[in-house]
Amino acid sequence: MKSASRLEKVLEKGEFAVTSECGPPRGADAEVIRRKGEILKDVVDAVNVTDNQTSVVRMSSAASCFILKGMGLDPVLQMVTRDRNRIAIQSDILGAAAIGVNNILCLSGDHQVFGDHPKAKNVYDMDSIQLIHSVKTMRDEGKFIEGEEITPPPKLFIGAACNPFADPFEIRVPRLAKKVNAGVDFIQTQCIYNLDKFEEWMKGVRDRGLHEKVYILAGVTPMKSVGMAKYMKNMVPGMDVPDEIIERLKGVDKEKRAEEGIKICIETIQRLKEIDGVCGVHIMAIEWEEKVPEIVKGAGLYPRPEV
Amino acid sequence: MIVGERKPIEEIEAMIDPFEKIIVLGCRECVTVCSAGGEKEVGILSAALRLSREQNGRAIEIKEFALERQCDHEYIEQIRSMVPNYQAILSMACGAGVQFVAEAYPEIPVLPAINTNFIGVTEEQGYWTERCQACGNCVLHLTGGICPISRCSKSLLNGPCGGSSDGKCEVNKEIICGWQLIIERLKSLGQLDRYEEYIPIKDWSTSRDGGPRKVVREDLRL
Numbered sequence: 304m305k306s307a308s309r310l311e312k313v314l315e316k317g318e319f320a321v322t323s324e325c326g327p328p329r330g331a332d333a334e335v336i337r338r339k340g341e342i343l344k345d346v347v348d349a350v351n352v353t354d355n356q357t358s359v360v361r362m363s364s365a366a367s368c369f370i371l372k373g374m375g376l377d378p379v380l381q382m383v384t385r386d387r388n389r390i391a392i393q394s395d396i397l398g399a400a401a402i403g404v405n406n407i408l409c410l411s412g413d414h415q416v417f418g419d420h421p422k423a424k425n426v427y428d429m430d431s432i433q434l435i436h437s438v439k440t441m442r443d444e445g446k447f448i449e450g451e452e453i454t455p456p457p458k459l460f461i462g463a464a465c466n467p468f469a470d471p472f473e474i475r476v477p478r479l480a481k482k483v484n485a486g487v488d489f490i491q492t493q494c495i496y497n498l499d500k501f502e503e504w505m506k507g508v509r510d511r512g513l514h515e516k517v518y519i520l521a522g523v524t525p526m527k528s529v530g531m532a533k534y535m536k537n538m539v540p541g542m543d544v545p546d547e548i549i550e551r552l553k554g555v556d557k558e559k560r561a562e563e564g565i566k567i568c569i570e571t572i573q574r575l576k577e578i579d580g581v582c583g584v585h586i587m588a589i590e591w592e593e594k595v596p597e598i599v600k601g602a603g604l605y606p607r608p609e610v
Numbered sequence: 611m612i613v614g615e616r617k618p619i620e621e622i623e624a625m626i627d628p629f630e631k632i633i634v635l636g637c638r639e640c641v642t643v644c645s646a647g648g649e650k651e652v653g654i655l656s657a658a659l660r661l662s663r664e665q666n667g668r669a670i671e672i673k674e675f676a677l678e679r680q681c682d683h684e685y686i687e688q689i690r691s692m693v694p695n696y697q698a699i700l701s702m703a704c705g706a707g708v709q710f711v712a713e714a715y716p717e718i719p720v721l722p723a724i725n726t727n728f729i730g731v732t733e734e735q736g737y738w739t740e741r742c743q744a745c746g747n748c749v750l751h752l753t754g755g756i757c758p759i760s761r762c763s764k765s766l767l768n769g770p771c772g773g774s775s776d777g778k779c780e781v782n783k784e785i786i787c788g789w790q791l792i793i794e795r796l797k798s799l800g801q802l803d804r805y806e807e808y809i810p811i812k813d814w815s816t817s818r819d820g821g822p823r824k825v826v827r828e829d830l831r832l
Contacts, residue, residue, distance in 0.1 A: 385764070389811065411771045414763055414781050425764065432768040433811040448811060466772030471793055474770075477806050481768060485808060493772060540773040540780035 305442065305488065308405035308460035309377035310349035312610035313583075314489065314518045319576060320583025321604050322379065322491065322520060323347040323595050325371065327362035336362070336370045339592045344376055346596045347586070348607055349406055351491070354381040358418025365399050372403045379462060380404045383412025388428040389437070389448050396441060400457030408462040408491065409434040432485045435463055439486030461486060465519075466493035467504035468543035476507035483516050490517055491585040494524040494535070497543040498574055505578055514580030521575040522585045525594060526564035529553055565594060565601070572602040611640035611731075612704045613738045614647065614724040619658055622700070625721045626659065629670070629697040633689065634659075634723070635711065636676030637703035644738055647702025647724050649676040655702070655723060680707025686714045693718055728760075746816030746823065752809060754795035761788030767809040 304311060313320045323343050328335035343350050350371055354364040368378035380399045382392065396407065411431040415423045429437065437448050438461050445456040463482045467475050479490065495501045501521070508514050526532045529552045536544035548567065555563045572584050584602070588594050599605045616622075626632055634656045642648030656672045663670040673696060677685045680703035693699070698719045701708040705726040712720035728740035743760045749767070750757060759765045763781045770789030773780025777790040796802045814820070 411764055411766060413773070416781050427765045428814065429811045430764070430766040430768050431771075432808065436808070437811065464772060469770070469772045469774050470776055470787075471770075471774070471790055474793055474802075474805055481806055481808060484806075540775045 306405045306458045306460040308349070309610060310379070310406055311460040311488070313348045313608060316608065316610060318608045318610075319604065320349075320518070320520060321347045321586065321599055321607065322349045322351060322583065323586045323588065323592070324351045324353060325367065325378075325592065326353050326356060326590060327364065327367040329359070329361050331362065333370050336367045337374065340371045340374045340376055342592050343595055344374060345607065346599050346605065348583075349377040349379050351379040351381055351408055351585070354383045354410070354412065355386065355418070356381075356413065358385070358413050358415040358420065358423075360419060365395055365402070365404070368399060368404045369402045377406065378404055379406035379408050381408045381410060382434065383410045384427055384429050384431060384434055385412035385415065385425050388426050392429070392434065393437070393441065393447055396438060396457050396459070397453075400459060405458070406460045406462060407438055408464065409438065409487070410464055431463060432481055435461055435482055435485040435487045443486075460488050462489045462491060463487045464493065465490045466541045467495075467501055468493055468497065469541035472504075475504055476511060476513070479508060479513055479517070480511060483513055487517055489520060489582075491520045492522040493541060494522045494587060495571060495575065496535075496548050497545050498571065500543060501575075502578060505580055509580050518582040519580055520583040520585040521572075521578075521581050522587060523568050523571050523575070523598075524587045524589060525561075525568035525591065525598065526552060527561050527591065528564075529560060531564075565598060568598055569601040572598070572604070576602075611643055611729070612706075612726060613644045613728050613730045613740075614641050614704050614726045615644075616646055616651065616655065616702070617723055617725055619655075619662070622655070622721075622723055623659065623662060626670070626698060626700060630668075631671040631673075631696045632698045632700055633673045633675055633692065633696050634700045635680070635689070635702060636674075637680045637701075637707050638676055639679050639681070639703075641703055641707075641724060642676075644732070645736075647704075652676055652702055655700075677703075680704075680711050683710075683714070686711055690714075744817070745812075745814070746820075747813060749809070749812075752804070752807070753792045754799060754801065754804075756788060756792045756795055758788055758792065761786075761791065763788075767812060 325339045352364045352367045364381050368380050371378040409431045415425055442456055445453050465479055532549045535542050552560050575581050634652050636647050636649050636652035652674050656674050679685050693715050700721050700723050701711050702723045708722045729742040730738050730740045733739050740760050745759050762769050763779050770787055774787040779785035779787045
C-alpha cells in the first residue's frame, strides 16, 4: 500500500469504488461541511473536497478535509495549480498529510475568468502533470522538488482528472498515458453523458494497457433540470451532453425531471460498471449531496465493503 | 516587436492637466510599426489634446517630436536642450522607453501615453497578437515552434487542459487553444509521439520571477 487511504484499499481489493464530492461553503461555517459529511458518511469510500472550483472563493479544501477526517470520512484533497506556487503547494501537501489526509487530486484548475475574482493574477508555476510527478517524488523518494529530503514524507494516494470528451480527442489517451507515467494512481473522469464516446476512449485505454496501471473511476453528475442540461451542454467547456439526455428530461413533467435525472444517472452507473477497466464511479452531485445515498443505493452499490 | 496601444484620451488629459507646456515624444521603433506611438500618432494625439484644452479655455503648448528610439541613450540626448523649456514629457514609447527617458531627465515628469501590451506579431493590418512572454528559457524546440507559455492561457507545459473545446480555449471562444496548435504542428511534422514526452517543472528564475533581468555581453562592452 502506498498510503493509508480507504479508497486505495477498496480498489486494491478489487471492489467497485464509489467516491463523491463536497463543495465547501462561501463562508466560515464548519457546519456546512459537517452536514454534507453526515450525508456522505458510510455511503461512499472517499469524498473529494473541491479547491475553489470554477475559481470562486470558498473555504479551503485542506480545512474542509480536516473537518471531514474528524468525522471518520476519507477525504480527497483537491489541489489546483492556479493559485499556489511550488512552495505553497508542497507546504499544503505536508500539512494535509499531517492532519490525516490520504488522497490528493492533482488539477490545473479552471481559469480565474470564470470565477468571482476575474482580475486575479494566476500562478501556474506548474501544471497538473508536473504536480502528479512532484507528489510522487515527495511520497516515494522522500524529496522536495529541489531534491532536499523530507522526513517523514507525505503518504498520499495520487489522483488526477481526465476528460475523455475534451479536444483534440486523439490525444486524450496519450494524455492519460502521460499522467500514468508521471505517477498517478487513480483517475476520476469528467462527467459522462455520452457513453458511446466514453467507451471509445476506454477501448483506447485498454489497447495500451493503461487500465492495468491506473484505477479509473468514471464521473457522473445527475441532472436537476432541462436548464442545467442545456447549461452543461452549451456553457461548460469540454462537456459532452448528447441531445437524447435533454429530450428525455423534456419528455417528463417538470416536477419529475429531477427524479428522471437521478434515474439517468443510475442507469449510466449500471452501464459503466460493465465496462472493462472501469474500477469505480465518482458521483459529482453539485450542491445536491443529499441525493448521493439514493444514487448509490439505486445503482446497487450499497453497503460499501469493509476494508 | 513590442505591441502597445494608446491610453484613452481622458486618462491622458487627466495626466497632463497640471501642465501648460509639454513635449509629446514619439518613438520610431515598435510603437511606430503597431501605429500606437510613432510620429503620426504624436501629431494626432497632440492635435486632440490642444483642441480639448482650448475648448476648456486652458490652452496648452505642445512640442511634437519623435526619436529614433527611446531605449538608447544617444537618441534620448537629442532633446536635452529642449527639455528645460517644458513642464512634462508625454512619452508615446513602450514602458521601457518611458522609463529610460525619465532616467535621463530626472528634473521633469515623464508620463506614459501608451499601454505596453506584449511581444507579438502583426497578423494583418490593424491586428496584433502575442507570441512571447520573455521567460528567458525558450522551449519552442520541444513544442513544435508554438509557445505554451504565451499561447496557453494557463502556460501549461504539458497541456492541453480539459477546457479545450473545438480547438478553442476555455477562457473564451476567440482564443485558439495553444496546445491544439502544438498538437496539429507536431502532427504535421510527423512528431506526434513527442506529445508524450514529459516536460519537467520549469525554472522560472530566468523569467521575471528571478527579479529584474539584465544581459551582459563582455565581448561587446567598451
